[in-house]
Amino acid sequence: MTKVGLDDVAALARGAAVLGTGGGGDPYIGRLLAEQALRAHGPVETVTPDELPDDASVLPVGMMGAPTVMVEKIPSAEQVGTAVTALARYLGRTATHVACIEAGGVNSTIPFVAAAQLGLPLVDGDGMGRAFPELQMVLPTLSGIAATPMSIVDEKGNRGVLHTVDNHWAERLARTATIEMGCSAIVSLYAMTGAEVRQGFAAGTLGLCIALGRDIDRARREHRDPVTAVVDRLRGQVVHTGKVVDIARRTATGFARGDATIEGVDASAGTRLVLRFQNEHLIAERDGTPIATTPDLIIVLDRETGEPITTESLRYGHRVSVITAPCDERWHSEAGIALVGPRYFGYDLDPVRVPREA
Amino acid sequence: MTKVGLDDVAALARGAAVLGTGGGGDPYIGRLLAEQALRAHGPVETVTPDELPDDASVLPVGMMGAPTVMVEKIPSAEQVGTAVTALARYLGRTATHVACIEAGGVNSTIPFVAAAQLGLPLVDGDGMGRAFPELQMVLPTLSGIAATPMSIVDEKGNRGVLHTVDNHWAERLARTATIEMGCSAIVSLYAMTGAEVRQGFAAGTLGLCIALGRDIDRARREHRDPVTAVVDRLRGQVVHTGKVVDIARRTATGFARGDATIEGVDASAGTRLVLRFQNEHLIAERDGTPIATTPDLIIVLDRETGEPITTESLRYGHRVSVITAPCDERWHSEAGIALVGPRYFGYDLDPVRVPREA
Known part of the structure; x- marks a missing residue:
């Protein structure tokens, strides 16, 4: 177990944007979101997949939509928390951990907002080891894990839960909803047990992001x-x-x-x-x-x-x-x-x- | 309390298509759907709004989308039942009655499918006294009743629950989902108590539909x-x-x-x-x-x-x-x-x- 605090966020957001390969949203916005949440609630505990109990209830959370839009329509902490609690309520269980769907400037920091607001630990890993544009494009899909039930929440207070026949249909229906919601929304999906996270996730992404961010910073300082x-x-x-x-x-x-x-x-x-x-x-x-x-x-x-x-x-x-x-x-x-x-x-x-x- | 059986369905579907003012779908398809359900499960009890207990849990159900498409993509009884049970499950209560959202060839008979399949009585009334194309266009909207939480279910097995800030947003998000689902879907929405039905509904629509259908038939026979x-x-x-x-x-x-x-x-x-x-x-x-x-x-x-x-x-x-x-x-x-x-x-x-x- 590690704590990620205010001092780590700038490096985290920068490193996540490296792994984001151009996507995942503006790291500056991602940094502001996480800093605001950590300032309000204190550091977030991160746990490696290996540390998760087999029966942990892990709810990944992130932003869906066009990053070009999201820079002008910043999600609130409440919106991010609602995505997780709406899914947990639908599943009829309490989340024990939150997690990142992908590595990217925003999608590596939004889960910190959820973790801080809900007082939950965050898994040090993600569903891709990078960023991809569609929601079925995660390693858990390769190990047969369903994207749905998933929640989708906009900044106006509209929300929904989708339960689809496969992960491609989850992408189709969530994408049209996201577009109608104004081209960005917060989603929570791929609810997993601890055992499933160990099998399906890329481990250690958050640590890698922080290390990358620090590498860049240190190189600059040392010319x-x-x-x-x-x-x-x-x-x-x-x-x-x-x-x-x-x-x-x-x-x-x-x-x-x-x-x-x-x-x-x-x-x-x-x-x-x-x-x-x-x-x-x-x-x-x-x-x-x-x-x-x-x-x-x-x-x-x-x-x-x-x-x-x-x-x-x-x-x-x-x-x-x-x-x-x-x-x-x-x-x-x-x-x-x-x-x-x-x-x-x-x-x-x-x-x-x-x-x-x- | 009245029973509506196989002998009533042809008149009902025809009369509903009169009140449907051109919409509400093909009465022949509506008739087939209801006949199939009544043949499998027997007659459906209808109750007037006045007979409803104040705390009844009434879930209206109907088809959303383009009738031009629905004639080629007929909903299954299972799909109709799932719309009601998915909403009831989300609400955390059991439906005591189902009801019609509008009067129309299909939307006056689909609720019979739900009632027959789930073994529930059906309210003799509807949300419009006619048919209208958008889902916020119901009398309950005028008495402040929320369209959501609502369920939406397609024929492939995809389903969702929407919870929106107002009834216009319910229409927007459900419409885009319906389009993506192939231009028709089954929805359950405007969950109401018995007291709310008495205030918000048009009473007696099913009886009026059956009477209209019989009027047409009798006039023909009597030249x-x-x-x-x-x-x-x-x-x-x-x-x-x-x-x-x-x-x-x-x-x-x-x-x-x-x-x-x-x-x-x-x-x-x-x-x-x-x-x-x-x-x-x-x-x-x-x-x-x-x-x-x-x-x-x-x-x-x-x-x-x-x-x-x-x-x-x-x-x-x-x-x-x-x-x-x-x-x-x-x-x-x-x-x-x-x-x-x-x-x-x-x-x-x-x-x-x-x-x-x-």
């Missing part, structure tokens, strides 16, 4: 390259350094979709990298050839500061480094690729695995 | 005009007799919308009536002048047989009589007109009240 610090922590590699010369984005069907073109400099001079995203970066193409694809991690950092850049804050002229890193190995199973591989997102590509560097 | 029989029962009037010469329809935002033009014959010769509908007939214009509008009843009957014609079955060449009849007087209150008057539906018209004939 080392923060991008290298991230690469080292994730055993990834820098695949491109350059300047954003074109960006097209649209908020469609509840997602922030688009493409960014990055003109190479230094070691990347003379090459162009195109990133294709749907909330998260899904495909990186160098001069027309895919060099990394979902489910591996494609991460965009500010070239100088190492600050992670979300897809919605990426702008023309940004000097960036693009990093790739290996995802949780379960995503490379046949079922994993069917769920989150390039073809699911409409790209006629086999997945390109990135190397795992020592 | 009298069935249209006149309906007019007499509803204290209405025939406003037009003619042939459908043009019909435009579209299934948009989950509704069957359109316009029909009826060229006059006999007493109506030389005039044209245009009907504007959204599931139900909302406006009747004679040669460009509105002569009847929502909330009063605009009913289209087959000129020879008196058979009620739903908006989705109205066809070019149909010989029809158009009847108007007064609605429940509460709809003509200021709040009633705000909820279901012409302006709500986008027509820049004051409501035109039809005369009540002796």
Whole structure:
């Protein structure tokens, strides 16, 4: 058991945005949300999946919708707490722990709001080991865990519980509700026992996020390259350094979709990298050839500061480094690729695995 | 207390389609659904609102969506029963009675399916005294009763419970869910006590539907005009007799919308009536002048047989009589007109009240 307090939140939000691979929402908003909750209620206890009792009642919670919208419509602590209690009430049991659905600037910190408000410990782990745009895209789906019953709550006080025949239907019905609610909502779903969390979750994500955030901070203070610090922590590699010369984005069907073109400099001079995203970066193409694809991690950092850049804050002229890193190995199973591989997102590509560097 | 059995269902479905004013679904489908349920479970007891205990737990149930779709996607008895039990479970109480939300070919018979399957009595009344296309458009809304918590269930097994800040939000969120579920779903909503039913409901609708259906049948057998029989029962009037010469329809935002033009014959010769509908007939214009509008009843009957014609079955060449009849007087209150008057539906018209004939 560890305590996460106010001093940890900035690093946590920054590291979560790294794993968020462009999605998961603005880490600054995520930081403010968690800081407000920890200031009101004190530090949150985190427990590793191994520490969970087999019969723990774990309710993951997060934001669903377009991060482009959520930055203007910040959820309240009450809204976040209601998502968890509405699901618990429907299930007819009390939550013993809350958890993160994904790693991302907002979805790694919103569960702190729930944990602080409800006085519950938080699981150090998440359902993806990264961020993905649709709610069936979690490791628990691969181990047969149902997304529903799930709750969905908006900022006006509307709420609902969905109980669907499979996790794709949960995504469909929750997505249309989210859009009608104004393109962002808080959801609690994938209710799990402790035993199921051990089987289905990526462990240690919160600790990794805090470590990543601190790595970036320490490198800056010690005048080392923060991008290298991230690469080292994730055993990834820098695949491109350059300047954003074109960006097209649209908020469609509840997602922030688009493409960014990055003109190479230094070691990347003379090459162009195109990133294709749907909330998260899904495909990186160098001069027309895919060099990394979902489910591996494609991460965009500010070239100088190492600050992670979300897809919605990426702008023309940004000097960036693009990093790739290996995802949780379960995503490379046949079922994993069917769920989150390039073809699911409409790209006629086999997945390109990135190397795992020592 | 009265029993409604197999012998009553044909008259009930036909009479309900008269009050359905073009909406509420195909009476033939409604009849089949109820007959199947009564054959399996025996007659259903109906009780008047006056007979309800004050603390009765009444759960209305019905179909939501486009009748044009529902004729091809018939709900199962299990789906109808699940809507009621899912809401009862969410409310944490047992239903003592079921009820009709509206009068209409399907929505007057689906509650019989629920009543028969669950072994519960059915309230002789409904929430509108006619049919309307949106779920906040019920008399209970006028007496401050909340539509939610409400359940929504599709034929695939997906279900949900919504709990919204007001009845308009219930319509918005349930409508988008209904569309995603394939444009039709079964809903249970406006959970009420017996006292609330007495205050908020239109009483006696089921008895009136059966009487209307029998009137039409008897007039045919006795070679009298069935249209006149309906007019007499509803204290209405025939406003037009003619042939459908043009019909435009579209299934948009989950509704069957359109316009029909009826060229006059006999007493109506030389005039044209245009009907504007959204599931139900909302406006009747004679040669460009509105002569009847929502909330009063605009009913289209087959000129020879008196058979009620739903908006989705109205066809070019149909010989029809158009009847108007007064609605429940509460709809003509200021709040009633705000909820279901012409302006709500986008027509820049004051409501035109039809005369009540002796």
